[in-house]
Amino acid sequence: MNLDMDNVEVFDAGEKGRGLRTTKDLWAGEVVFAEPSFAAVVFDSLSQQVCHSCFRHQANLHRCAQCKFAHYCDRTCQTACWDEHKQECAAIKKYEKAPNENVRLSARVLWRIQKDTGIVSDGQLTSVDQLEDHVADMLADDFKELKIDIQNFLDYCPKTRHGKEYISHIFGIIKCNGFTLSDQRGLQAVGVGLFPNLCLVNHDCWPNCTVILNHGKIELRALSKIAENEELTVGYVDFLNVSTDRQRALKHQYHFDCTCKSCSEHLKDDLKMAAKETDGNKPSDELVKEVQEFSLECLAKVEAARTAGDFHEVVKLCRECLDKQEPVLGNTHLYHLRMLSTASEALSYLQFFSEAAEYAGRLVEGYMKLYHPNNAHLGMATMRAGVTHWHAGLIKVGHEMICKAYAILMVTHGPNHAITKDLESMRMQTEMELRIFKQNEHVYHSMREAALQNKPMAEAISVDDNIKALSHKHF
Numbered sequence: 001m002n003l004d005m006d007n008v009e010v011f012d013a014g015e016k017g018r019g020l021r022t023t024k025d026l027w028a029g030e031v032v033f034a035e036p037s038f039a040a041v042v043f044d045s046l047s048q049q050v051c052h053s054c055f056r057h058q059a060n061l062h063r064c065a066q067c068k069f070a071h072y073c074d075r076t077c078q079t080a081c082w083d084e085h086k087q088e089c090a091a092i093k094k095y096e097k098a099p100n101e102n103v104r105l106s107a108r109v110l111w112r113i114q115k116d117t118g119i120v121s122d123g124q125l126t127s128v129d130q131l132e133d134h135v136a137d138m139l140a141d142d143f144k145e146l147k148i149d150i151q152n153f154l155d156y157c158p159k160t161r162h163g164k165e166y167i168s169h170i171f172g173i174i175k176c177n178g179f180t181l182s183d184q185r186g187l188q189a190v191g192v193g194l195f196p197n198l199c200l201v202n203h204d205c206w207p208n209c210t211v212i213l214n215h216g217k218i219e220l221r222a223l224s225k226i227a228e229n230e231e232l233t234v235g236y237v238d239f240l241n242v243s244t245d246r247q248r249a250l251k252h253q254y255h256f257d258c259t260c261k262s263c264s265e266h267l268k269d270d271l272k273m274a275a276k277e278t279d280g281n282k283p284s285d286e287l288v289k290e291v292q293e294f295s296l297e298c299l300a301k302v303e304a305a306r307t308a309g310d311f312h313e314v315v316k317l318c319r320e321c322l323d324k325q326e327p328v329l330g331n332t333h334l335y336h337l338r339m340l341s342t343a344s345e346a347l348s349y350l351q352f353f354s355e356a357a358e359y360a361g362r363l364v365e366g367y368m369k370l371y372h373p374n375n376a377h378l379g380m381a382t383m384r385a386g387v388t389h390w391h392a393g394l395i396k397v398g399h400e401m402i403c404k405a406y407a408i409l410m411v412t413h414g415p416n417h418a419i420t421k422d423l424e425s426m427r428m429q430t431e432m433e434l435r436i437f438k439q440n441e442h443v444y445h446s447m448r449e450a451a452l453q454n455k456p457m458a459e460a461i462s463v464d465d466n467i468k469a470l471s472h473k474h475f
Contacts, residue, residue, distance in 0.1 A: 003123025003197070007032050010200060013231060016256070017132070020125075020232045025225070028374060029411040032209060032220040032232060033197065038128055039108035040181060040193030041101050047071065050183065053081035054216055057183035057190055059359070060129045067092040087111045091156055099156045101192060102149050105178070106170050107157055109194060114161075118128045125197050133172025134255040146171055155396050176254055179333045182213050186419045203254070204233035205246055205262035210376055214417050221412060223374045239371060240334065242269045268370055274330030283328045291328040295321055295335035302342055311346045318343035322359075340366070341381075344388065353392035360385035364401070379408030383423060390430055393448055395437050399430035 003386045007026065013019030026032060042050045050057050051072040054077055061071035062078065067089040072078040078085075088108065092098050099107075113128060138146065150167055154160070160167070174192075177199040181191040195218050198211065208226050211218050211234055220232070237249050243263040250258045261267065275282045298321040305313040321339050329336045340363040347356035364378075371378040386401030406423045413420045437444040 002148075003035060003076070005033050005123045005125060005197065008125075008232065012230075013202055016202045018126075018200055020197075020200045022226055022228055022230055022232060026222045026233050028222055028224045029414065029439075030222045031414065032222060034214075034217045034219045035195050036217045037181075037193035038196055039105060039112050040191055041108060042191040043189070044098075044101050046190050047098070051077050052085070052175055053077035053193050055181050055183060055190050055213075057185075057188060064089060067098070069098040082110075084108060095156050099152050102171065102174065103153050103156055105174055105192060105194070106149070106153055106167065109170055110160065110162060110167070111159075122198075124472070125200060128173065128194065129166075129169065131173045131177055131196065131199050133169045135168055135172040136257040138172075139252070142175075146175075153344065158285070163195050172313065179218065180212070184418050185422070186413065186417065199400055201232050203236040203250065203256075203258065203327045204260045205235060205237075205239055205243070205258065206260065206267070207233040209234050210374075210412050212413050212417065218340075219414065221414065223372060223411065238377065239375070240272075240337070240377070242272050242334070243267075267324050271330070271332040271369060272334045272444045274333055276326075276328055276330050286413055291324055292335060294324055295329075295339065297351070298452060299335065299338060300343075302339075306346070311349050314342065314346040315350065315352075318346065331362065332369050334405065337363060338365045344384070348384075348388055348391070351391075354394075357385070357389045357392040357394060360388045361397070361401075374408055374411045376409075376412040379405050379412055382408065383419075386430075387426065389425075393445065395430060395434050395444070399427075400432045402427050402430055 007021055007023055007418050008020045011021050014338055022032070040055070041436070042052050042055065046057070047069060048061065048063075048071055049059075050071070050118070051061060051073045053072055056073060058073065062074060064070040064072070064078070064085070069092050070078075070081075070085055070089065072081065079374055083472055088104065088111075091107065098104065109128060135143075135146070146168060149171055150164055153167055153171075162170075174194060177194060178192045179195055179198060180189045181193050182188060183190045198218055198220065201209065201220065208230070209232050210223055212221060220234070226232070236254060237246050239246070239262070241249070243266045247258050247263055250256060275288045298317055302314055302317045302321075305311075305317060318339055322336075322343065325333070325336050325339065326422075340359045344356045344359040344363060347353070348358065364382050367375075367378045367381050382401050383405035386398050386403075388398075389395075389401060390398035392398075402423065403414075407425050409417070409420045409423055415421075415424075433444065
């Protein structure tokens with residue numbers, strides 16, 4: 001297997017250690033490089049719902065007859081994965097159960113190293129065991145978990161030739177460098193994998209690249225124009241946190257102090273904690289503090305209700321909190337945005353689309369003031385807002401938002417990703433419906449009502465053949 005790494009080279013990035021930089025100018029949406037995983041596993045909680053080969057989330061998977069743990073789409077996926085699974089299969093049978101995902105991934109990494117000495121192609125820029133582990137920097141609780149994982153590994157692989165120190169090194173590498181894998185639509189985290197070349201890309205809170213999983217490989221994609229010899233960066237944490245919280249998370253998980261421009265200059269922190277200004281007047285600091293504390297309490301209650309599946313309670317709590325936030329917090333305040341996101345999601349689930357669309361639109365307005373214009377989170381939020389407006393019958397705004405989302409995802413995901421293809425289909429559908437709406441609003445709303453009630457179109461209204469495609473229940 002050969003990897004095309006002609007666009008990049010390893011360089012000394014000073015205090016950050018090694019890094020990757022470009023060898024030529026790159027443009028927004030360009031794939032810098034693609035890389036298959038060195039090793040990857042499905043999360044424990046999804047082991048029966050996600051294919052252990054292609055990581056597709058779907059029903060009616062076929063179970064491995066030997067270990068009775070691994071599941072696959074079909075014989076093709078099982079055969080493709082057998083080289084990675086065969087040692088795991090034997091170990092699970094002998095251990096009589098599957099260990100947790102950390103142990104399973106560490107075992108796969110060590111088996112692969114034993115087979116390929118840590119380098120699997122000419123394009124791999126570093127061996128796995130040269131990656132940082134930061135075991136010495138772990139907190140006491142993390143180190144305690146590490147010791148438990150190592151013992152579980154030794155029970156799972158009793159004949160391993162590796163000592164505890166080297167096994168600890170591999171666990172540390174995975175903790176610092178493991179990349180979360182998403183399903184085929186990019187909507188749910190389903191597993192974790194190790195990608196050696198990607199591990200060389202350093203962090204920046206306002207990065208010039210993004211990472212997406214596409215057809216079984218990660219793709220590093222440029223978010224904007226990147227000049228030759230410029231360092232390539234990705235965001236290890238979501239920018240939608242204030243700088244001190246991002247720094248704290250990075251220090252805990254990755255053991256470094258972030259000194260990027262966004263953190264050093266606290267960029268956009270003021271917007272993320274902004275109070276509402278009306279005619280030059282702002283609420284008192286005491287009132288802002290009171291509403292912020294109320295918001296945090298409410299967010300905890302909302303999460304508990306959502307976990308319990310009580311979405312009516314979620315909506316009730318969100319409405320109550322938003323009413324209190326509205327006159328006090330700015331439209332970019334993090335607590336306000338989190339409440340808008342949750343409210344829109346719950347209302348959409350309950351099919352209260354008009355109210356959900358209002359909140360989703362306000363959420364996107366806030367995101368646009370905070371995120372990079374080609375940020376994947378912004379693109380996905382805009383897509384959800386567009387679909388919600390579409391479902392609410394607000395076809396003009398829905399189509400505009402779907403088009404904006406499509407433009408962003410063409411950069412972050414590319415034209416061949418499943419979610420981009422879905423979005424292209426929605427863009428074409430809403431474009432057709434918008435033409436109908438502009439020609440005759442009565443015809444459009446009559447057809448939409450028929451679709452919602454699942455009536456045959458002939459019973460609802462006579463229409464020309466060129467608009468009968470609206471009978472598909474897309475609303």
